[in-house]
Amino acid sequence: MNTYMTRRVALAKTLADSGVAIALFEDTEGRRDPSIRYFSGHPGDALLFISADGRSLLVPWDMNMAASMARVEDVVAYTDFNRSPFAAMAGALARLGIAAGSVVDLPSVTPYPMYVDYVEACPDYDFRCTDAGSTKAAAAMRAVKDADEIAIYRAVSAITDAAMDDIEAGVRSGRFETETDLALFIERFLRESGCESTGFETLAAGPSRSFGIHAFPAYTAAAFGTEGMSILDFGLSYKGYTSDVTMTFVKGDASGKRAEMIALVKKAHKDAIAACGPGVKSRDVALLVDAIFSEKGYAMPHGLGHGVGLEAHEAPAVRSRADNDWVLAPGHVITIEPGLYDPEAGGVRLEDDVLITEDGYEVLTHSRIVELG
Amino acid sequence: MNTYMTRRVALAKTLADSGVAIALFEDTEGRRDPSIRYFSGHPGDALLFISADGRSLLVPWDMNMAASMARVEDVVAYTDFNRSPFAAMAGALARLGIAAGSVVDLPSVTPYPMYVDYVEACPDYDFRCTDAGSTKAAAAMRAVKDADEIAIYRAVSAITDAAMDDIEAGVRSGRFETETDLALFIERFLRESGCESTGFETLAAGPSRSFGIHAFPAYTAAAFGTEGMSILDFGLSYKGYTSDVTMTFVKGDASGKRAEMIALVKKAHKDAIAACGPGVKSRDVALLVDAIFSEKGYAMPHGLGHGVGLEAHEAPAVRSRADNDWVLAPGHVITIEPGLYDPEAGGVRLEDDVLITEDGYEVLTHSRIVELG
Numbered sequence: 001m002n003t004y005m006t007r008r009v010a011l012a013k014t015l016a017d018s019g020v021a022i023a024l025f026e027d028t029e030g031r032r033d034p035s036i037r038y039f040s041g042h043p044g045d046a047l048l049f050i051s052a053d054g055r056s057l058l059v060p061w062d063m064n065m066a067a068s069m070a071r072v073e074d075v076v077a078y079t080d081f082n083r084s085p086f087a088a089m090a091g092a093l094a095r096l097g098i099a100a101g102s103v104v105d106l107p108s109v110t111p112y113p114m115y116v117d118y119v120e121a122c123p124d125y126d127f128r129c130t131d132a133g134s135t136k137a138a139a140a141m142r143a144v145k146d147a148d149e150i151a152i153y154r155a156v157s158a159i160t161d162a163a164m165d166d167i168e169a170g171v172r173s174g175r176f177e178t179e180t181d182l183a184l185f186i187e188r189f190l191r192e193s194g195c196e197s198t199g200f201e202t203l204a205a206g207p208s209r210s211f212g213i214h215a216f217p218a219y220t221a222a223a224f225g226t227e228g229m230s231i232l233d234f235g236l237s238y239k240g241y242t243s244d245v246t247m248t249f250v251k252g253d254a255s256g257k258r259a260e261m262i263a264l265v266k267k268a269h270k271d272a273i274a275a276c277g278p279g280v281k282s283r284d285v286a287l288l289v290d291a292i293f294s295e296k297g298y299a300m301p302h303g304l305g306h307g308v309g310l311e312a313h314e315a316p317a318v319r320s321r322a323d324n325d326w327v328l329a330p331g332h333v334i335t336i337e338p339g340l341y342d343p344e345a346g347g348v349r350l351e352d353d354v355l356i357t358e359d360g361y362e363v364l365t366h367s368r369i370v371e372l373g
Numbered sequence: 374m375n376t377y378m379t380r381r382v383a384l385a386k387t388l389a390d391s392g393v394a395i396a397l398f399e400d401t402e403g404r405r406d407p408s409i410r411y412f413s414g415h416p417g418d419a420l421l422f423i424s425a426d427g428r429s430l431l432v433p434w435d436m437n438m439a440a441s442m443a444r445v446e447d448v449v450a451y452t453d454f455n456r457s458p459f460a461a462m463a464g465a466l467a468r469l470g471i472a473a474g475s476v477v478d479l480p481s482v483t484p485y486p487m488y489v490d491y492v493e494a495c496p497d498y499d500f501r502c503t504d505a506g507s508t509k510a511a512a513a514m515r516a517v518k519d520a521d522e523i524a525i526y527r528a529v530s531a532i533t534d535a536a537m538d539d540i541e542a543g544v545r546s547g548r549f550e551t552e553t554d555l556a557l558f559i560e561r562f563l564r565e566s567g568c569e570s571t572g573f574e575t576l577a578a579g580p581s582r583s584f585g586i587h588a589f590p591a592y593t594a595a596a597f598g599t600e601g602m603s604i605l606d607f608g609l610s611y612k613g614y615t616s617d618v619t620m621t622f623v624k625g626d627a628s629g630k631r632a633e634m635i636a637l638v639k640k641a642h643k644d645a646i647a648a649c650g651p652g653v654k655s656r657d658v659a660l661l662v663d664a665i666f667s668e669k670g671y672a673m674p675h676g677l678g679h680g681v682g683l684e685a686h687e688a689p690a691v692r693s694r695a696d697n698d699w700v701l702a703p704g705h706v707i708t709i710e711p712g713l714y715d716p717e718a719g720g721v722r723l724e725d726d727v728l729i730t731e732d733g734y735e736v737l738t739h740s741r742i743v744e745l746g
Contacts, residue, residue, distance in 0.1 A: 029686070030404075030482065043589055065589065109403065112488040112502040113481055129485040180564045184557045191553045196590040197574070216416055216438065217569040313402070 003148050004041050004071045005054075007141065011039065012054040014137045021102030022051045023134035024089065031109055034310035035138040037240055042070040047078070047085060049092045050134075057096060059088050085114070086121035093122060100124040108135040143307050143315035144331035149241065150355065153333055156238035157353060157364035159193045160245055163236065168370050171225045171249055179204035179219040182232055190236045199235030199242025200312040206230045207251075210347035213302050213339075225372060227252040229346035231339075240310050244335050245365050246351035251372040260296065261340045261348050262369055268292045268338035269350045272304060276336070276354055276361040280328045286320035289338050298340050305335040308353060332356040333364070376521050377414050377444045378427075380514065384412065385427040387510045394475030395424045396507035397462065404482055407683035408511040410613055415443040420451070420458060422465045423507075430469060432461050458487070459494035466495060473497040481508040516680050516688035517704035522614065523728065526706055529611035530726060530737035532566045533618055536609065541743050544598045544622055552577035552592040555605055563609045572608030572615025573685040579603045580624075583720035586675050586712075598745060600625040602719035604712075613683050617708050618738050619724035624745040633669065634713045634721050635742055641665045641711035642723045645677060649709070649727055649734040653701045659693035662711050671713050678708040681726060705729040706737070 001009070015023055025048040027036045036048045039056070046060040057074045059081065060066040066075050074095070081087040093104070104122070106115065106129040119127050145153065163186060170176040176185060183202040190198065205215040207228025224230050233246040250262065268289045275285045286304040293300055303319030316326035318334050328334070334356070339349030353364040374382070388396055398421040400409045409421045412429070419433040430447045432454065433439040439448050447468070454461040466477070477495070479488065479502040492500050518526065536559060543549040549558060556575040563571065578588040580601025597603050601624065608617040623635065641662045648658045659677040666673055676692030689699035691707050701707070707729070712722030726737040 032403075062586070064585065106485070108486055109484045111482045112479070112485045113504045115485040131486045180561055184560055187557055187560065188553055191592070191594045201570075212437065213435070219564070221564045 002071050004039060008039050008050050008056055009054045010141060011050055011134065011137060012052050015052040015105070015134060019103055020052060020105045020128070020134065021098050022049055022096065023105040024049055024107060026107050033107065034240060035142065038138070038142055038310055040070050040072045042066055043240065047088055049096065051096050051098065055096060057092050086117050089118055090122050093125065101126065103128055105133045108133060139315045142309050144329060145309065145333055146331070152239050152241045153355065153364055156195070156236055156241055156243045159195060159238065160236050160243040161366050163189050164245065164247060164367060167232065167247065168368070171370065172372065176225065177223060178221055179206055179224045180221050182224055183219040186234050195236045195238045196240065197237045199237040199244060203233040207346050211341045211343050213341065225249045225251060229258065229348050231347050231349055233349065233351065235312060242308055242312050243353055243365060244308050244312060244351065245353065245367045246337055246349045247367050248348045248350060248369045249372055250369065254371055257342065257345045261342065261345060264293060264296060264298060265338050265340055265348050265350050266369065269336060272336045272338065273354055273361065273363060276328060276356060278328060278330050278356055278358065282316055282318040282326045282328055283320055283324040286318060290320050293340065300339060301341065302339065305337050307332060307334050309333065328356045330356055330358045375444050377412060381412050381423050381429055382427045383514060384423055384507065384510060385425050388478070388507060389425040392476055393425060393478045393501070393507065394471050395422055395469065396478040397422055397480060399480050406480065407613060408515065411511070411515055411683055413443050413445045415439055416613065420461055422469065424469050424471065428469060430465050459490050462491055463495050466498065474499065476501055478506045481506060512688045515682050517702060518682065518706055519704070525612050525614045526728065526737055529568070529609055529614055529616045532568060532611065533609050533616040534739050536562050537618065537620060537740060540605065540620065541741070544743065545745065549598065550596060552579055552595050552597045555597055556592040559607050568609045568611045569613065570610045572610040572617060576606040580719050584714045584716050586714065598622045598624060602631065602721050604720050604722055606722065606724065608685060615681055615685050616726055616738060617681050617685060617724065618726065618740045619710055619722045620740050621721045621723060621742045622745055623742065627744055630715060630718045634715065634718060637666060637669060637671060638711050638713055638721050638723050639742065642709060645709045645711065646727055646734065646736060649701060649729060651701060651703050651729055651731065655689055655691040655699045655701055656693055656697040659691060663693050666713065673712060674714060675712065678710050680705060680707050682706065701729045703729055703731045
């Protein structure tokens with residue numbers, strides 16, 4: 001049984017357990033869902049039906065791509081359904097022999113008007129669309145990386161570490177002078193290293209912009225690595241899985257408030273990682289960092305981290321909000337990214353990716369705060 | 374009255390005419406909607422409420438960004454609503470004094486579970502979520518570019534033309550040898566020209582991949598401009614508005630099937646543009662191209678074009694599908710992008726942006742099929 005089929009069979013079991021006959025996954029412009037890639041190998045622009053008895057039907061836009069990449073039982077071109085998701089739904093229910101009256105689970109992001117149209121197109125079925133359906137089940141499965149995925153994470157982390165070494169050397173030598181220099185170096189490096197793309201738009205913020213959490217635009221022709229603090233936040237996507245790291249570069253005066261912020265972020269990064277492990281509530285790790293900062297009168301304006309995988313932000317959550325009830329488990333890959341920001345001093349953030357193991361954790365990437373002197 | 378207020382007042386009139394008291398626009402991860410930028414100047418990550426009497430309330434993630442970019446009557450931080458869209462909705466209805474029983478129009482992409490939660494949070498209001506509501510009204514408004522937007526389109530088109538001149542020279546001279554070379558040249562060029570970003574991921578497909586409509590990954594380390602046909606499809610985003618052009622490069626044998634495909638695409642591009650003008654059904658333009666191709670036994674596997682603006686694909690549609698009932702009007706900016714693809718010969722596509730004027734059309738960009746000899 002190939003990896004994709006193993007995953008579909010596991011999902012099918014959760015469908016059967018919750019009384020669902022068939023689940024739809026959709027990956028279209030405006031509603032991207034890499035769960036289709038996770039369950040079939042097909043990278044995108046498709047509908048995927050998975051039944052509670054473990055069968056699958058892929059409905060792709062591009063049949064050539066499906067022929068080379070999809071590992072599923074059955075494929076029908078979207079054009080055969082006149083590019084209508086409602087016709088595809090009716091066709092899939094018939095083709096897979098789903099009995100009238102059965103429960104059909106829709107993606108949780110299905111727009112209200114589409115829900116109405118599905119019901120109209122297939123009035124004999126019981127459509128369900130909730131935040132607790134197969135979308136959530138897939139997210140929970142994807143949060144726990146299997147052996148294939150952990151191997152991919154070791155590979156993309158090594159490539160990311162190599163990129164960071166070159167970046168540090170290039171900023172030190174003066175080869176990289178602008179935000180654009182860094183972003184374009186990353187684009188070239190990743191492709192020459194066999195990666196697909198960045199995992200998200202590279203965020204390069206020189207001293208004039210580093211106090212913002214998410215600079216807009218993501219990178220510009222502005223100077224990077226000059227007097228003050230510069231932040232570089234990037235991720236490389238390898239076989240669909242993204243790394244996510246943040247480096248900070250400090251030039252010139254690193255005393256006073258800057259020194260305090262840097263020391264606090266380094267301590268938060270170290271202590272948070274050391275607190276990770278199976279059975280640990282991720283909220284407790286985030287609260288630990290909140291306490292480190294608040295003791296010195298600082299506050300972090302964003303969450304401590306998040307899961308990574310086929311999406312740059314996925315389960316598990318790693319934040320101190322009261323609604324976070326995630327418990328870290330072996331196979332989780334999360335970011336730990338404490339940061340502090342000040343309109344005068346600038347911003348400092350240090351981010352690495354951490355794999356939760358059977359008996360603790362493994363730091364996958366090796367980011368750094370670079371003091372340029 | 375500033376441009377944004379003018380637009381809000383125009384939308385408010387359509388709300389009042391259709392019995393809607395207030396409309397919500399949402400721009401969040403997974404549900405991007407540049408209508409917020411169109412109506413407020415704020416570039417993203419926010420909720421925007423517009424009432425039928427023309428008042429507005431912006432609920433941004435980043436208050437600093439809102440202070441510098443938003444032109445609205447009222448701003449409340451999303452954190453003040455505990456980052457809950459349902460709390461923000463209840464707060465907005467109270468703050469704007471919307472009477473109980475009024476109709477509240479939600480974005481057409483609102484997920485079914487969120488619709489249910491809005492109703493639960495504000496049970497005294499009549500929530501509406503259809504494909505024909507304020508989302509559609511905003512799309513129709515955005516399709517017709519105003520004077521400010523046309524000025525932006527002239528600027529971004531000139532920058533795009535300059536990029537194409539440099540690209541042609543660089544491929545001819547051998548400076549650009551790979552798909553990555555071209556994609557990264559574009560990234561650097563646009564930032565040095567004052568643009569924000571690409572309008573969409575640059576698609577560079579050398580001869581080994583040009584037969585696909587949308588190559589995956591979008592660009593790689595593979596050779597570009599070598600023996601055969603190579604396609605480069607890119608757009609530059611200036612003040613949020615994207616251009617969209619496609620160049621084809623032909624090297625070596627350009628006889629036989631390749632010659633026929635190139636001639637047909639050039640003719641389709643020329644005849645389609647000549648057919649554009651106010652009052653013309655865009656479907657008729659697309660049918661004209663279908664006829665040019667089918668007469669010689671070819672078929673185009675994608676639509677002829679689409680509107681461009683704050684999104685790379687927006688209204689009006691420019692395709693031959695029977696459901697396309699768009700009539701071209703002054704202010705529309707559309708792409709015309711005929712293409713033919715053959716697994717042996719490769720792909721050829723020629724795409725330009727066209728502004729519909731009071732008495733005809735104006736070709737904004739000047740792409741080309743480059744024969745390298």
